Amino acid sequence: MNLIDVVDQDHVNPSVKTYPDFRAGDTLAVSVRINEGEKSRIQIFQGVCIGIKEKNSINGHFRVRKMSSGIGVERVFPFHSPSVEKIKIVQMGKTRRSKLYYLRERSGKSARISINYERK
Numbered sequence: 001m002n003l004i005d006v007v008d009q010d011h012v013n014p015s016v017k018t019y020p021d022f023r024a025g026d027t028l029a030v031s032v033r034i035n036e037g038e039k040s041r042i043q044i045f046q047g048v049c050i051g052i053k054e055k056n057s058i059n060g061h062f063r064v065r066k067m068s069s070g071i072g073v074e075r076v077f078p079f080h081s082p083s084v085e086k087i088k089i090v091q092m093g094k095t096r097r098s099k100l101y102y103l104r105e106r107s108g109k110s111a112r113i114s115i116n117y118e119r120k
Helices: 004-009 014-018
Strands: 027-036 040-052 062-067 071-078 085-089
Touching: 027 071, 040 071, 040 085
Parallel strands: none
Antiparallel strands: 027 040, 027 085, 040 062, 062 071
């Protein structure tokens, strides 16, 4: 075991094992801890997962995109971040790609993803 693996073991988030199995196209509600001075609160960021990178790695992250007042907002959440409290799947989407970056140029009905009723 080299030094990098030792440091990675110190930064592993134990709650990663409780995250649901989601894919690109799923609508997620990510509960994020926000620190404001001495106080902290939980804020929910709900949007479509447009990409996942290295799901089982310490460097892995996923990208969630939502529309807020007509403006697209994307956030990148590392899997092992201590600020991510929990992830909830709101809707399972049916897609044919693993990265949905084409949604950045679309709006309205063309930006919708069909619901996958067969996946449980």
